Amino acid sequence: xxxxxxxxxxxxxxxxxxxxxxxxxxxxxxxxxxxxxxxxxxxxxxxxxxxxxxxxxxxxxxxxxxxxxxxxxxxxxxxxxxxxxxxxxxxxxxxxxxxxxxxxxxxxxxxxxxxxxxxxxxxxxxxxxxxxxxxxxxxxxxxxxxxxxxxxxxxxxxxxxxxxxxxxxxxxxxxxxxxxxxxxxxxxxxxxxxxxxxxxxxxxxxxxxxxxxxxxxxxxxxxxxxxxxxxxxxxxxxxxxxxxxxxxxxxxxxxxxxxxxxxxxxxxxxxxxxxxxxxxxxxxxxxxxxxxxxxxxxxxxxxxxxxxxxxxxxxxxxxxxxxxxxxxxxxxxxxxxxxxxxxxxxxxxxxxxxxxxxx
Amino acid sequence: xxxxxxxxxxxxxxxxxxxxxxxxxxxxxxxxxxxxxxxxxxxxxxxxxxxxxxxxxxxxxxxxxxxxxxxxxxxxxxxxxxxxxxxxxxxxxxxxxxxxxxxxxxxxxxxxxxxxxxxxxxxxxxxxxxxxxxxxxxxxxxxx
Numbered sequence: 001x002x003x004x005x006x007x008x009x010x011x012x013x014x015x016x017x018x019x020x021x022x023x024x025x026x027x028x029x030x031x032x033x034x035x036x037x038x039x040x041x042x043x044x045x046x047x048x049x050x051x052x053x054x055x056x057x058x059x060x061x062x063x064x065x066x067x068x069x070x071x072x073x074x075x076x077x078x079x080x081x082x083x084x085x086x087x088x089x090x091x092x093x094x095x096x097x098x099x100x101x102x103x104x105x106x107x108x109x110x111x112x113x114x115x116x117x118x119x120x121x122x123x124x125x126x127x128x129x130x131x132x133x134x135x136x137x138x139x140x141x142x143x144x145x146x147x148x149x150x151x152x153x154x155x156x157x158x159x160x161x162x163x164x165x166x167x168x169x170x171x172x173x174x175x176x177x178x179x180x181x182x183x184x185x186x187x188x189x190x191x192x193x194x195x196x197x198x199x200x201x202x203x204x205x206x207x208x209x210x211x212x213x214x215x216x217x218x219x220x221x222x223x224x225x226x227x228x229x230x231x232x233x234x235x236x237x238x239x240x241x242x243x244x245x246x247x248x249x250x251x252x253x254x255x256x257x258x259x260x261x262x263x264x265x266x267x268x269x270x271x272x273x274x275x276x277x278x279x280x281x282x283x284x285x286x287x288x289x290x291x292x293x294x295x296x297x298x299x300x301x302x303x304x305x306x307x308x309x310x311x312x313x314x315x316x317x318x319x320x321x322x323x324x325x326x327x328x329x330x331x332x333x334x335x336x337x338x339x340x341x342x343x344x345x346x347x348x349x350x351x352x353x354x355x356x357x358x359x
Numbered sequence: 360x361x362x363x364x365x366x367x368x369x370x371x372x373x374x375x376x377x378x379x380x381x382x383x384x385x386x387x388x389x390x391x392x393x394x395x396x397x398x399x400x401x402x403x404x405x406x407x408x409x410x411x412x413x414x415x416x417x418x419x420x421x422x423x424x425x426x427x428x429x430x431x432x433x434x435x436x437x438x439x440x441x442x443x444x445x446x447x448x449x450x451x452x453x454x455x456x457x458x459x460x461x462x463x464x465x466x467x468x469x470x471x472x473x474x475x476x477x478x479x480x481x482x483x484x485x486x487x488x489x490x491x492x493x494x495x496x497x498x499x500x501x502x503x
Contacts, residue, residue: 034413
């Protein structure tokens with residue numbers, strides 16, 4: 001099997017590279033075979049004395065030429081109940097955007113952390129070292145926040161790439177549901193692991209570092225050292241330690257806050273599940289063509305649920321009369337509820353259309 | 360006007376039988392796509408667009424009806440040859456039976472339909488292009 005043959009025509013090379021770009025959804029071997037056959041065709045035409053420009057024009061634009069191949073591939077994938085193939089496809093196509101959003105969140109949160117503690121940092125003895133340490137210690141918390149977000153982006157990206165002529169059939173393939181479930185379970189599992197093993201020690205380090213920096217600042221200003229109240233925070237404890245803390249704190253005034261933080265420690269990673277279901281709604285909205293797909297993904301798919309989530313989280317945190325468990329599950333439940341309402345609507349419409357066709 | 364309708368219909372008929380023609384040609388001997396395009400073009404007007412044939416061949420291959428292999432050609436880049444698989448031969452025999460049955464049926468309908476003699480002078484100028492045998496028919500109904 002020879003590698004892609006070099007031709008002397010730059011125009012042909014350009015055409016081929018554009019086709020290669022449009023065929024990026026296909027596995028590499030299939031893609032290269034299509035392109036090689038195309039090259040062979042152009043060569044045959046030129047052998048018979050036809051002008052390359054003419055030939056390329058007859059082939060159509062790279063978009064037009066590659067479209068039937070892409071449709072064939074996604075049609076086959078969609079109708080075939082092979083969830084291994086789906087999972088690979090989702091991984092290849094959804095991973096990029098998911099990682100990109102994770103990276104953006106990390107950058108934003110780190111910037112926020114640095115701004116919050118800017119004053120402290122300027123008075124610190126080793127500012128650069130402390131900055132790096134602060135950034136390092138806040139990474140687990142940021143990652144545990146970014147993981148549910150990745151579900152919001154990865155699921156619609158995967159589904160949107162899978163769409164074909166009949167958009168609603170996307171939800172009829174069992175493999176699609178299985179793949180989405182696996183994506184969300186993986187993200188949730190990772191989130192829980194991070195919450196158990198990475199977040200508590202990192203937060204403890206952050207607290208210790210901030211205390212040291214505050215003492216250093218006081219010393220520099222000539223003030224006496226501060227003694228810190230031992231205020232236990234669930235966010236510096238793993239699940240077992242936190243549960244024991246709550247048992248011990250039965251009659252303390254901040255019991256409610258402790259319990260709320262404990263439940264949030266669980267519901268935050270599990271948000272990947274409700275976000276994944278919401279992601280399916282985003283995908284259907286993107287496919288429907290009501291708004292431009294990227295707009296739908298960013299605004300309807302990420303900004304709106306994020307805003308909702310944070311508002312509801314705020315309500316859960318601050319409403320002291322609200323049961324802490326209820327407060328903690330409120331954001332996830334609302335997102336889940338919205339997703340269920342939409343998907344139910346789509347299912348009912350499909351059923352009535354199917355009945356109309358039969359009857 | 361009638362010419363357009365005729366052309367559209369003819370193009371549809373050709374599109375519908377393209378798969379059958381390709382399977383039939385490949386059953387005779389293995390061939391590469393460009394050769395198939397040239398063979399089909401021998402029928403006046405049966406111009407297959409490249410945009411249609413390559414995806415079709417790929418689809419037939421992924422359905423298991425065709426097998427392909429690359430072969431070095433002395434005049435440049437290697438060519439992708441196609442040949443009929445066992446399943447392809449079987450499907451072709453079934454399609455052949457259906458096609459002949461269908462053609463027979465349609466033929467009978469057409470045989471029984473009366474011959475057309477143009478009533479209007481402007482239509483007769485056009486019918487010069489259509490190679491239909493003209494016969495004297497007993498009082499054909501006036502058509503518009």
